[in-house]
Amino acid sequence: xxxxxxxxxxxxxxxxxxxxxxxxxxxxxxxxxxxxxxxxxxxxxxxxxxxxxxxxxxxxxxxxxxxxxxxxxxxxxxxxxxxxxxxxxxxxxxxxxxxxxxxxxxxxxxxxxxxxxxxxxxxxxxxxxxxxxxxxxxxxxxxxxxxxxxxxxxxxxxxxxxxxxxxxxxxxxxxxxxxxxxxxxxxxxxxxxxxxxxxxxxxxxxxxxxxxxxxxxxxxxxxxxxxxxxxxxxxxxxx
Numbered sequence: 761x762x763x764x765x766x767x768x769x770x771x772x773x774x775x776x777x778x779x780x781x782x783x784x785x786x787x788x789x790x791x792x793x794x795x796x797x798x799x800x801x802x803x804x805x806x807x808x809x810x811x812x813x814x815x816x817x818x819x820x821x822x823x824x825x826x827x828x829x830x831x832x833x834x835x836x837x838x839x840x841x842x843x844x845x846x847x848x849x850x851x852x853x854x855x856x857x858x859x860x861x862x863x864x865x866x867x868x869x870x871x872x873x874x875x876x877x878x879x880x881x882x883x884x885x886x887x888x889x890x891x892x893x894x895x896x897x898x899x900x901x902x903x904x905x906x907x908x909x910x911x912x913x914x915x916x917x918x919x920x921x922x923x924x925x926x927x928x929x930x931x932x933x934x935x936x937x938x939x940x941x942x943x944x945x946x947x948x949x950x951x952x953x954x955x956x957x958x959x960x961x962x963x964x965x966x967x968x969x970x971x972x973x974x975x976x977x978x979x980x981x982x983x984x985x986x987x988x989x990x991x992x993x994x995x996x997x998x999x
Contacts, residue, residue: 762835767813774915776811779972784808785821785835792823792832794852812839820847822855826863833863884913903934918990922952922959929954931963933984950984957981958997968998 762780765772780789784804788795797819800808809816816839824834836855841847859866888909892902907919922931933950954960958969958979974980974992985992 764811778811784811785837788821788823788835789832792825792830794820794822794849796820796847812837814839816840817844818846820851820855822852824856824859824863826867833867834859881913884909900934914996916996918992922963924954924963925951931956931959950987952981952983958995962997962999966999969995971995971997 761777762783762785763778764776780786784800784807785795787799797805797808797816800819805816808819818841819837819839820841821835821837823832824836825831826833836859838847838851838855841851888905891905891909903921907921910916911919920933922933924930925932928951931952931954933952952960954963958971958974958977958981960981961967961979962969969979971977971980972994974995975982977995980992980995
């Protein structure tokens with residue numbers, strides 16, 4: 761997974777994450793050699809602009825490795841060289857030299873961020889456990905606590921829990937976490953056939969699904985979005 765936290769001098773409010781091996785930068789990841797805009801197929805160049813969030817006229821993407829090893833640390837991308845010039849191998853070498861002296865600092869910073877994230881997740885899980893033990897007598901409150909903490913831990917906008925009704929062989933969502941477009945809760949419960957949609961597929965196969973574009977996935981069931989006004993963009997579903 762590649763993630764982008766800053767563009768130019770601007771730090772993004774939310775980092776952008778995407779699968780590197782299937783992205784427009786896949787060639788740079790595979791070969792660990794610099795690529796330019798000309799190395800990216802025409803039909804994928806809009807993907808570059810979507811990720812970088814600006815119009816791109818020229819681009820140089822340089823893989824950054826840890827010290828003299830071949831372990832990839834990052835991809836450094838520069839775009840739109842002045843005076844409409846093209847980037848050269850000399851530009852790529854300048855980037856390599858810059859990271860030759862800063863890669864160690866970057867590695868340490870990433871390690872610190874990961875350690876802090878792990879610590880926060882551990883504390884959150886302990887908090888979840890404490891809360892759950894106080895809600896065992898009320899299923900609705902218990903589900904609310906589970907959904908809220910799951911949403912917080914994954915930085916998700918919404919969360920829902922489907923229970924399996926063995927008598928009717930249906931999936932039942934009794935509580936939604938601010939599911940409507942105006943953040944009002946759906947009243948009552950929503951029932952789906954156990955084999956329907958993404959949740960149904962996971963329930964029947966036990967296979968985790970992580971979908972980047974919900975509306976392009978054949979298993980996505982739009983009925984809940986239609987009834988709530990909320991538009992689902994990406995979905996992570998597990999048992």
